[in-house]
Amino acid sequence: MRHILILTEVRFKKDGLKEKELRKESGSSVELKLLDSPVDRKKIEQMLKDKPLGTMLILYTGGATRKLIRHAANSAGFSHEDVRIGKIYTGTYRIFCSQCHRINGKASLEKSIICISCGQHLEPSDHYSSFHDAYLGYPIL
Amino acid sequence: MAYALQLTVKKIENETDTIKRFTFTSDEIPLPSFGAGAHVTLHLPMGRRQYSLVNNPLEMKNEYVIAVKKISDHNGGSGYLHECIGQGDNISVSSPDNFFPLRTEAKHHVFFAAGIGITPFVSMMAYLKTIGRSFELHYAASGERECAFHGHIQTHFPSKSTFYFMKREEKIAKLKKALQNRTMGTHIYLCGPPAFMDILLEHSHELRYPEKFIHEERFQPEVRIENPQPFFVNLVKTKKTFMVSSGQTLLNALHEIGIDVPYTCRMGVCGTCEVGIEEGDVLHCDSFLTEEEKVGKMLTCVSRGIGHIKLRL
DSSP, rough: OOEEEEEEEOOOOOOOHHHHHHHHTOOOOOOEEEEEOOHHHHHHHHHTOOTTTTOOEEEOHHHHHHHHHHHHHHHTOOOOGEEOOOOOOOOOSEEEEEOOEEEEEOOSSOOOOTTTTOOOOOEEEEEEEETTTTTEEEEOO | OOOOEEEEEEEEEEESSEEEEEEEEEEESOOOOOTTTTTEEETTTTTEEEEEOOOOGGGSSSSSEEEOOSSSSSSSHHHHHHHHHHOEEEEEEEEEEEEEETTTTOOOEEEEGGGGGGGGHHHHHHHHHTTTTTTEEEEESSSSSTTTTTTHHHHSSSEEEEOEEEHHHHHHHHHHHHSSSBTTEEEEEEEEEEEHHHHHHHHHHHHOGGGGGEEEEESSSSOOSSSOOOEEEETTTTEEEEOTTTTHHHHHHHHHHTOOOOOOOOSSSSSEEEEEEEEEEOOOSSSSSOOOOTEEEEETTEEEEEEEEOOOO
């Protein structure tokens, strides 16, 4: 089992703790760290330094912090696949329009939306892009 | 795809009592460049033999340098090179190939070598030193006298190298310790005899290091069949049937009946000689195919059929 480091913002603490318990139950050694606000890249780099080979990083943060941590993690030797994004229940998500590629902000995953750019009727899917920090919206014909 | 070059033996030097360094060059063509960890294939009368290049790829002066340990008489590749090849001789050499590259994403490279397994690391260390990257070497040998490149390593990488000349048990314990407590950003490379590789690989599993951080180059196939049995092969497209004898590889048998399956490493590493399985059970001995791929494919250089198999050829 890999060593797991969970980094969570205070507002997502509940989600982070839930993840910690689940991972513990499956036998992993788990660390959870609460992030100060605003997040300081140097502090993150220090936190990620000298983590055991094979450590998996799980993030419970908003988009901007996530980007900053990803960069710090890459500098510390974590590859893209060593960093996972925890599912956060904010109620609204970014939806990527599969037709015009516009990202629609503040949409629900439960309801279909109309793309603000091309007017396409979109069905949000659970296909998440960490690059765009958005879920793919399929066209409803 | 590697192609053959006609090169001249420029220099032969003694590295140890049993290891010689051969320098090949050409006055006519610029030799293709290569990456650290690459090898060349020598076309010898007894077949093709692969040897790691030991030169610094960034300081290559139209030369390929290899080091060969004599482990056979002149009927084998290493014995032939030691006994029958001299300065000024011409030799056919395939252009370099690399199945053991450095991982560019690594922040720190850790090399574990035993015996002649040092060769790819000589090139890698020179390369990393030139570009200013972090590395360390752990090198086991039976003694200083038998330790190839000992002086070279002491001169060029003294603070980054640890030698292990002690007794076997102590050596294993110390090498295992050197493998422990590694941190993210580290990539580990192993090269040496199978027993050495297996001990360190097993320990890396005990330490729960993910496989993607461990890289190995073997002198022999990952799995060796102790008592190979003959088997029958049916080629479904060309409609040929033949037997592979106990002393023959499937690759050789295919070549004998005129089926030109391409190949490179002949050690189950590169995947060049892969063929599709139509039907039958196979003893897989390669380190290339995934478990899923092994269901429908096999590498003809090392893997064998059981009883009767059908291939999509």
